[in-house]
Amino acid sequence: MKRMTKQRRAIWEVFTENPRPLRVEEVLALAQAKTPTLGIATVYRNVRRFVDDGKLSEVALPEIGMLYERADIGHHHHFFCRRCGRLYDFPGCPLREDDLAPRGYAIEAHELFLYGVCAACREA
Amino acid sequence: MKRMTKQRRAIWEVFTENPRPLRVEEVLALAQAKTPTLGIATVYRNVRRFVDDGKLSEVALPEIGMLYERADIGHHHHFFCRRCGRLYDFPGCPLREDDLAPRGYAIEAHELFLYGVCAACREA
DNA sequence: ATATGTGCAAACTCTTTGCATGGAG
DNA sequence: CTCCATGCAAAGAGTTTGCACATAT
Numbered sequence: 001m002k003r004m005t006k007q008r009r010a011i012w013e014v015f016t017e018n019p020r021p022l023r024v025e026e027v028l029a030l031a032q033a034k035t036p037t038l039g040i041a042t043v044y045r046n047v048r049r050f051v052d053d054g055k056l057s058e059v060a061l062p063e064i065g066m067l068y069e070r071a072d073i074g075h076h077h078h079f080f081c082r083r084c085g086r087l088y089d090f091p092g093c094p095l096r097e098d099d100l101a102p103r104g105y106a107i108e109a110h111e112l113f114l115y116g117v118c119a120a121c122r123e124a
Numbered sequence: 125m126k127r128m129t130k131q132r133r134a135i136w137e138v139f140t141e142n143p144r145p146l147r148v149e150e151v152l153a154l155a156q157a158k159t160p161t162l163g164i165a166t167v168y169r170n171v172r173r174f175v176d177d178g179k180l181s182e183v184a185l186p187e188i189g190m191l192y193e194r195a196d197i198g199h200h201h202h203f204f205c206r207r208c209g210r211l212y213d214f215p216g217c218p219l220r221e222d223d224l225a226p227r228g229y230a231i232e233a234h235e236l237f238l239y240g241v242c243a244a245c246r247e248a
Numbered sequence: 249a250t251a252t253g254t255g256c257a258a259a260c261t262c263t264t265t266g267c268a269t270g271g272a273g
Numbered sequence: 274c275t276c277c278a279t280g281c282a283a284a285g286a287g288t289t290t291g292c293a294c295a296t297a298t
Contacts, residue, residue: 003272003277024263039280044263046278065262079229090226095236100218104243105203112219113235119228127252127297148288163255168288170253189287 001053010034011046012055021059021067021078021087061087061113077111081118088118125177134158135170136179145183145191145202145211185211185237201235205242212242 001008010031015022018030028043047068050056059067059078067087079088097107125132134155139146142154152167171192174180183191183202191211203212221231 005272005278007279037280040262041264041281042279048264079231082232088229090224094224095218100214100238101240102214102243104246105212106241106246107203107238108206108240110239111237114224114231115234116225116232117230119226122228122230129253129297131254161255164287165256165289166254172289 001049007031007035007038007042008046010038011043012050015050015056015068015070019070019073020089021061021069023065023067027068060111077114079114079116079118081121082115083117083121086118090114125173131155131159131162131166132170134162135167136174139174139180139192139194143194143197144213145185145193147189147191151192184235201238203238203240203242205245206239207241207245210242214238 011027013034014027014030018026022030024040024043024047027047028038028040031043032038047056051058051068054071056068057071059069061067061078061080064080064087069089073089074091075093077090077093079090080086081088093112095110095112097110100110101107135151137158138151138154142150146154148164148167148171151171152162152164155167156162171180175182175192179195180192181195183193185191185202185204188204188211193213197213198215199217201214201217203214204210205212217236219234219236221234224234225231
C-alpha cells in the first residue's frame with residue numbers, strides 16, 4: 001500500500017465504522033459522505049487491494065453477490081434474514097472439517113450460509 | 125410447462141444424463157449436440173422455468189456463479205476442487221439446524237460449501 | 249388455429265480497464 | 274519532481290428482454 005489517499009482512507013474507515021459485510025455500492029455511498037467525488041472504480045480497486053493485502057475478506061453470498069468485511073474478525077459464518085434482508089455475522093463454527101470429507105478428499109476451507117428470520121423480525 | 129419442444133427436451137436430458145451441478149454454458153454446449161440451433165437465451169429461460177417448477181435446484185457457488193442440478197437428488201452439499209476445478213456433490217449433511225441459531229433466530233435453510241483437493245487430484 | 253416457445257440482437261447490470269489528470273511522498 | 278492513484282468513460286462478461294417467426298397442441 002504505497003500511498004494513503006483521502007479516498008483510500010475514507011473507504012477503510014467505512015469498514016471500521018461498519019463491522020459487517022458490505023456491498024460495493026454500500027461502501028461507495030458511505031464513503032462518498034466523506035469524499036463526495038469518489039468514483040465506483042476506485043472502490044472496486046481499493047477493496048481488491050485490501051483483499052490482496054489481507055486486510056479485507058471476501059464474503060461471496062449465494063444469490064446476493066460479493067461483500068467485503070474486515071479480515072481481522074476471525075472465523076465465523078453468515079446469516080441472511082429473509083424478512084429484512086440484513087446480513088449478520090454469527091460467531092463461532094459448528095463444523096469440524098475432519099468430519100466432513102469422504103475418504104481421499106482433503107478439505108481446506110468451508111463456508112456456511114444460514115437463512116431464516118432474525119430475532120428483531122420475529123419479535124415484530 | 126405447456127409445450128414440450130425439442131429444445132426443452134434436450135435441455136432436460138442434459139440434466140438427467142449429467143447428474144451434477146452444471147453451468148449455463150455447459151448446458152448450452154451439451155444440449156447443442158442434440159439441437160444445434162439452440163440459443164443461450166432459451167437455455168436461460170428454460171432453466172429458470174425448471175427452477176420455478178421445482179424440477180431443478182439452483183446451486184449458487186461463491187466465486188463460481190450459478191449452477192443448476194436436478195432437484196430430486198435430496199439434501200446434500202458441494203465440494204469444489206481447487207486443483208481441477210471440478211464440483212462434487214457430497215451426500216448427507218453434518219449439521220443440525222437447531223444447534224446453529226443464537227437465541228431468537230430462526231434458521232430455515234443453510235448451504236455449506238467445501239473447498240479442497242479431490243481424491244483424484246491427491247493421487248495424481 | 250392459436251398462443252407458447254424460440255432465436256436473434258439489443259439492453260442491462262456488474263465489474264474491469266485505458267488513459268489523462270491529480271496529488272502523496 | 275515522480276510515480277502511484279483517481280475519475281471518467283469505454284469495454285467486457287453474464288444475464289434478461291422485445292419482437293417477429295416457428296411450431297406444439
